[in-house]
Amino acid sequence: MYDENNIFAKILRKEIPCDKVHEDEFSLFFNDINPQAKIHVLGIPKFPCTTFSDFLKKADDENITTFFKSVQLVINNINIEHTGYRLITNSGEDGGQEVAHFHIHILAGEKIGSLR
Ligand code: 5GP
Numbered sequence: 001m002y003d004e005n006n007i008f009a010k011i012l013r014k015e016i017p018c019d020k021v022h023e024d025e026f027s028l029f030f031n032d033i034n035p036q037a038k039i040h041v042l043g044i045p046k047f048p049c050t051t052f053s054d055f056l057k058k059a060d061d062e063n064i065t066t067f068f069k070s071v072q073l074v075i076n077n078i079n080i081e082h083t084g085y086r087l088i089t090n091s092g093e094d095g096g097q098e099v100a101h102f103h104i105h106i107l108a109g110e111k112i113g114s115l116r
Pocket residue numbers: 007018019030031032033034035042089090096097098099100
């Protein structure tokens with residue numbers, strides 16, 4: 001069940017601020033408050049969905065494509081396509097997800113260490 005009071009829902013409702021990187025009709029990208037790399041951007045769709053799997057269930061094909069094209073747009077805008085980056089989405093308890101609104105982490109700007 002989607003919790004309307006999760007922190008990213010509050011950011012979408014503009015109840016709390018964010019350091020915006022990109023916004024369009026369907027998605028919002030902003031800098032992580034506790035960056036794990038020199039560049040650490042979070043990307044979220046603007047509709048309520050808890051995880052990657054929930055996003056795929058609820059979004060239609062056009063919206064899924066639009067979201068991932070926006071991820072690529074941000075990658076282009078912050079100029080990391082050629083230096084490299086890591087995309088992560090944590091899902092659920094075992095995945096270590098803290099905020100229950102589906103999001104993609106874009107980590108870049110330096111060599112990202114091993115996952116463990
Ligand atoms: P998760 O562990 O759910 O994949 O990642 C949640 C991310 O949200 C963490 O990297 C955390 O630093 C970030 N975060 C949590 N609260 C806020 C906030 O209020 N603003 C921003 N910009 N990021 C947040």
